[in-house]
Amino acid sequence: MIDKKGLSAVSGYQFSGIAIEGKKKNYGLIYTDSEHSLGAAVYTRNDIQAAPVLLSKEMDSVTTTKRAILVNSGNANAFTGKQGVLDARKSIECLSEQLKIKPEECYLASTGVIGQKLPMDKMLGKMPELIKKKDTKQDLAFAQSIMTTDTKPKQASLTFELAGQKISLAGCVKGAGMIQPNMATMLCFVVTDAKIEHTLLKKALVMAVEDTFNSITVDSDTSTNDCVFLLANGYASNMPIEQENSDFSVFVNRLRELLQHLAMELIADAEGITKKITIQVKQARDKEQATAIAYAVANSPLVKTAFFGEQLNWGRILMAVGKAMTGVDSEILDIKINGYEIVKQGEPQTEADYYQQAEQSLKREDVMIEIVLNQGVASKTVVTTDLSIEYIKINANYIS
């Protein structure tokens, strides 16, 4: 079960969060004193990757030991040319020097506006304060430091046992727009005290991300800065997980549970959201077909605005199912909206009362669309939001 506690629920980690400049530019830090802490991460697959993403990947290639994550918000340090890479490297060097660890034991993340140089003088000037303030209880300060258009900090934790030994897992996520993660997501930071071998730690993260952060979309846009980081300091007393055994399965399942909770927190705080919309594509020919259709529906501006308007314009769902061009047979298709069978074996429901009841159900904040293709056994679920006037207002005025 998910706890409402934050990153501080896991022992052996310290956190810090301070302002760099104004309200929108902040610094965050996660640190563990464990010299054997392992780190794993998944990164955006956008062709254009921010400097901190490139640097974190480089650090991955040097060592699996990771003891610190430095984050700045308000500036993505993306597409900042050679200077951006030099700035990222300088940040890691200064951090590691002051923490008395190796540069390759650090991860780096940035979020905010693309294409602007980092205010390096201000940032480096603030670094001693950031480090000095780190404390096992400052998880909220950290969670707040990484927010951009997020309206609230998003953290969660859980505990479980492996052979009688308690393991803690906690995560913190930021993100509200530019969200269609691809093999990664917006910034997410997960810590655990589990003892687990590095390749399994990485594998667990990739597996857990697939059905959670990689199955949500707000606006079909994929960030240049998406990352999920996972640190494991090994402070728990479990027998180290060194094989894909039942302990590993438990770890993956609980990690997935945590990430799913955070992914839903992210959707709940999506820019301008008034509805959460879950799209289940079932009985598809294969996973590719199910996924293509689920995303075509989830990202259709016309589907999303219809739900914002609380209109049962199910024809738009069909339009989007068809535009994926996956070879759907429209004569055997079923569609349910909030449990109402709107289309059955290709024939639309015509009773006006039933239709009206279904439309009434759209006043709920939670909408469920089931699309049953009757062509096979594959399925895919994607969670998205409606498209509201508020989304436009937020994104038409982001820089200023």
Added chain:
Amino acid sequence: MIDKKGLSAVSGYQFSGIAIEGKKKNYGLIYTDSEHSLGAAVYTRNDIQAAPVLLSKEMDSVTTTKRAILVNSGNANAFTGKQGVLDARKSIECLSEQLKIKPEECYLASTGVIGQKLPMDKMLGKMPELIKKKDTKQDLAFAQSIMTTDTKPKQASLTFELAGQKISLAGCVKGAGMIQPNMATMLCFVVTDAKIEHTLLKKALVMAVEDTFNSITVDSDTSTNDCVFLLANGYASNMPIEQENSDFSVFVNRLRELLQHLAMELIADAEGITKKITIQVKQARDKEQATAIAYAVANSPLVKTAFFGEQLNWGRILMAVGKAMTGVDSEILDIKINGYEIVKQGEPQTEADYYQQAEQSLKREDVMIEIVLNQGVASKTVVTTDLSIEYIKINANYIS
């Protein structure tokens, strides 16, 4: 040169447009008395195709002679099950009987809400009036009859000569949303008096559609009812075009010119538009890469809202370039916005004055984005719109 005249600019055709019910449900008709009039059409490639699309394709398979096009607006007759197909067939039968032509000489089109049954009794009751009112001068009544969220009728014409013989071409288009045509577009009706062999007529249409209607997008959504129809009654005195000779090239080029004009009219009338945005991807590795990137940028909600807000948030353009995942080399990329070199060889422009001037230029209604990949010689141009608050308002309240 494009004339402001409508379909009536071509001789040998009659037009009609009347109300079926209220202001939103109308009937339109195009008819030619030429017994040798040929018809060609391109249709939506959405998996889910409306009954009139299925019927028109069936009529294509019977004969190349086409003398009439019947259109209704306000109801798409899409996803209306078996009854929808029966209704479409009945419409064609009644029309052909009253016009004293064969059913297979008719095309049928519908536009409007998906998934509602046609008001067949009312429609068939109105058909005699529709036919009685047909006249060579009623092109405006026809153009108005096919409008849904369009704010104005959209028609254009042109004339040219083939070996001293005058040829006329005219077209009429409807569409404002659900626009990312795929091998077809929204409803478009083109008439000509040219004498041209049927396979060349069809080929000319496909060629002309590719760089015009197939290169625009409003909202990434593809209609179930998209069609472009072209009738050629052969009333001009040109030597019949029977080979891919210079006459054919002239015909294709002038047809493309007409369709491009109509496509730009459609963009100009797009739902909620405040800016027209042209995206040119140049020096791409191949056409696929250029096309994927052009559409990724054109359909990015974050790019579109930034332009609505007149913000030079060029980082979002880069984000969208990268999310197409085509293997872009970000270190050799150039980006120009309204002629301002914002990114050159992967390095962003940093001079504040220059940046401010570039941002000022976004107050224009016409925005030009040039993305030079420096990876090859392929290119693609896509024209789109911004994403405005008005778009959401229109589409959140479409049915009611």
